[in-house]
Amino acid sequence: MAERSFEREVQDLKLGAGEIFRGEGILAITKALLQSGVAYVGGYQGSPISHLMDVLADAKDVMQDLGVHFETSASEAAAAAMLSASVMYPVRGAVTWKSTAGTNVASDALSNLSSGGVIGGALIVIGEDFGEGSSIMQERSHAFAMKSQIWLLDPRPNLPSIVKAVEDGFELSEASSTPVMLQVRIRACHVHGQFVAKDNQKPKHTLREALENPVRDVNRIVLPPANYLHEKDKLERRWPAAVEFVKQRKLNELFGPGEGEIGIVMLGGMYNSVMRALQQLGLADVYGCSLVPLYVMNVAYPLIDDELVAFCSGKTAVLMVEEGAPDYIEQALNTILCRRDIQTRVSGKDVLPMGGEYTAPVMLKGIREFISVHARTLLRNQPPVPDPTPVLNDPKIKALAKVVPPRPPGFCIGCPERPIFAAMKLVEKELGPHHVSADIGCHLFSILPPFNIGGTTMGYGLGPASASAFNVEAGKRAIAVMGDGGFWHNGLASSVGNAVFNKQDGVILVVDNYYSAATGGQDIMSSRALNPHRKTNNSIVKAVKGIGVEWVRQIDHTYDVAKMRDTLREALTTREKGPKVIVASSECMLNKQRRVRPQFLKAVKNGERVVKQRFGVDEDVCTGDHACIRLSGCPSLSVKHTDDPLKDDPVAAIDNNCVGCGNCGEVSEAAVLCPSFYRADIIHNPNWWDRFVHRMRGAVIGWLQRRREARRIVFAE
């Protein structure tokens, strides 16, 4: 169950011809898939494409009506392999994941898929996680397209263009027997816009028909000698077919005047930023009229040599705008022009930066430099461009930089992973620091303050594998952390199996929060919820035992910091050899609250007796050392300045967002911190017995309190 309900968005998937779809880019893609008569969809969740998966998971009735099969793939590799259904049968399929991380995982299947080629349209929607807001290494997915010969679409970042790219993509795939990747960047995935919908289409050829009428053709399988034939077929038939299709259908677009001294060649995804820069230079207006000829490559790969040659011929120079390194297209463009002896100068990464996101100022600077070298006269009537530098150079603003703190991501309020790392901190204080290999997932935030735990991250499900070299005699053991998502994605075999087989003498900590939490709370194998469409509740402990781990400990309540600490200590010090696996399980608090809070509010409304817990700090008792915060980092546990003239430092304070997870109390108890924390149990709708007991207790306690107050001589407040 995803953390958000997509009920409303599911309604958008039902829109018919002529109706206006309003919403996010990634949801427009989802709708476009259905409009294209897709027969099956798979994928692995991850920013920025999680919503595509989430909506389809919630859209069972729509999918059923259309006869579309939707699968939550175990990994990107599984998703890519799923496309093999389109190899022998004319069924359209689409898969999605976050790239380049996911494309890396999928690349084995992708190579095999593209070698044999497809009959049914095969579309891979990749969320290009590049630039600001990205959470992964900065690489281009472009390389995969080139090396495996998969076509790559990079449409202009508006909903109609993106939707059209999906529809074109399937046709291109079928016309050239080649899988097609559709790349959308973070901002485009989250862009809000609108397009005119079409009716959804049932698949022309269904999976059922395929299953009941199996086809096989040895020549389509990657085995010698067919693999050599594939290479030939790719280069001699499929490539020209694709080029022809792109040309004929005019997938790439020309804007601006037909002739010009200079021109700009850009990937579709760069179009809006280029237009904004031209507008600021006085060379375009906001409605798309440009004084500079523009060639917009909605197809990033393959290049259409003829179109490029036609565009560049007669111009003194063109600017190639592609984001990220290396400058594949610029190099190719140079080769194309060079081979035909065309003297147009190609500019690109000489005026634009090699790496990093092409933000508005970067784009503006690059384009201005290009034009000022090659067509200076164009800039004659240049309006003043927006320039914040005088402001930024002022001492007042410079002083601000020292004051404004960075805001790194961290664990949510009440996160069950917090106590795990608090316990690890405590063990570290006893046994000294250890080498800690981290994985991918929420737990990775332990690397940041206040925990500062974790040395490396090598990929999803690879945490323990990345500690495998440290399997030597030493006074300390390596610790590897892996989430439940990573565990099922790849970790069981690549990390745990690897550790068992190689008798790895380290500690493997599996953080089990019942969901693929970092990507939005999707169900996975070991989720505890009952999901009618998936088989959940598969035990991680059974899995690791089944694969041969002998030393396994299950902790069912991660908030028990003392137990967590003791178990970790045992794992690090036991004489037993081989991998020591600790499975620490508690439900992701974000998802738990989404599940529990409505129930709680309903119960309160119905007059039922319910107890809400939250924590607080006695500020008189708190001395303002903040040791508790260094073992927590909870957004709800903060500091506040007091008006007490005898206190210099701000005291700890807990705000109303506290969910009463228990970490504050457990940590202050286990770490022997201080007695300032209290837990308040607030009984809503108390019954007569509650009220009676409370009255009795109140009578005794109140009498004692009054007795003392009467004897005490103090200043009035």
Next chain:
Amino acid sequence: MGGQGGGVLTDWIVALAEAQGFAAQSTSVPGVAQRTGATIYYIEMLPPRDGVAPILSLMPTPGDVDVVIAAEMMEAGRSILRGLVTPDKTVVIASTHRSFAVSEKEVPGDGTGDPRAVVDAADFAAKRTIAFDMEALALENGSVISAALFGALAAAAVLPFDRSAFEATIRAAGRGAEASLRAFDAAYARARDKPRDDVAAVPRKRLDPLPDFAGHPSLDRLVGRIRAEFPDVAHGLLFAGVKRLVDFQDVAYANEYLDRLGALVVRDREHGGAADGFAFTVAAAKYVAVAMAYDDVIRVADLKVRGARFARVRAEVGAKADQIVYTTEYLHPRMDEVCGTLPKRLGQWIEDRPRLFAALDRLVNRGRRMRTGTVVWFASLYLVSGLRGMRRGTLRHYRERLHREAWLGAATGLLSSNYDLAVEALKCRRLVKGYSDTHARGQSKFDRVMAALPLLAGRQDGADWLRRLCQAALMDEEGLALDGALKTVATL
């Protein structure tokens, strides 16, 4: 837009613009996945021309932004640093409340950023600023901050839409519309009437004037002593100290405090304190009170069982009249604390026998969750707090006294040679705080800083150096910054 509530606000603004015939486009960039990193939202809107939709950018151009909305003070600062706020164009709408970053909270001292720097910067960089505590205002109206920000945006009159169009947008969104409209109205009115809050770095410390009548003859005598024996400038802190110590122990203990301060003020006068505004006496008034009201088991128990505390907890957790509240305290007493609370000789006798101490520690040393609202737990804490009468005879009291006198002796000894350094030496007491290990760590930092005194005594700038040492000691838990600073001092 940055900060909490940006998603809802973005949806509202886009819906508003579209309802008014504009083409609107929003994008967002989540700060690492969808978790607690700050998500930034960006909106562009423009009417279409002859049916042609405008081409809108997916990211802001620094220097080309009309409105910046920050749902938190430092978020506004971040926008300014990104160059999004310029004097020719940008209206800044910011909530002045703070939500502290981890780097601000985790510091053992005070690591919070000064919001006045943001105000100064905004005043310089923005065309106009609307800044008040919209979070509090939203809460007062039973809503969330997005509604208040939307109200402030309407009042700012930067978007070419009527107030009624804003309200219609909220109504159309449905859920919680009533509360949202209340917060919207309140923020609208507030942004019109008083668009700016005064922002202070920290709230003012409460220094009460000396009362004419304190309600009891013995208290009146204490107040009388402050008035008669001490310079005016120290009265506020002395009164705070006296109040704390009467509360901590009794009237006699407060008198002891005044006696001790009396001796110090004499020395202060001898060394020309009058010319320095009695800085030594003022610092002593504060820190001697803090030192004398040390945090022991008796005090913790005393604070936990008070009637006023029960009422305060109810208020803090927002309990309604018909709800019942029970608190659970998380205490972890060790044998150290028990020995400290025993009569001096008995406590020492046990401490001198490590095996006995360890055996007893095994009995005592564990976390105890005390339900203060139940009779048995309350009674036990009540009994412990009742040990107040015996406090002066405890081992802890004896040790605190020794430590205090050594510290005061060292500081007083510096008066003749280096007055400023003597004052700073008093202020070093700030380093001693917390309980158990934390207390020990604070104590050791204090000791290390004080050990540098001989190196600094002869230096004109000794006080500055000592202040730097103190600041360094409060920067991190392990004292790494302090180590570095001490090395520097050693090389002077």
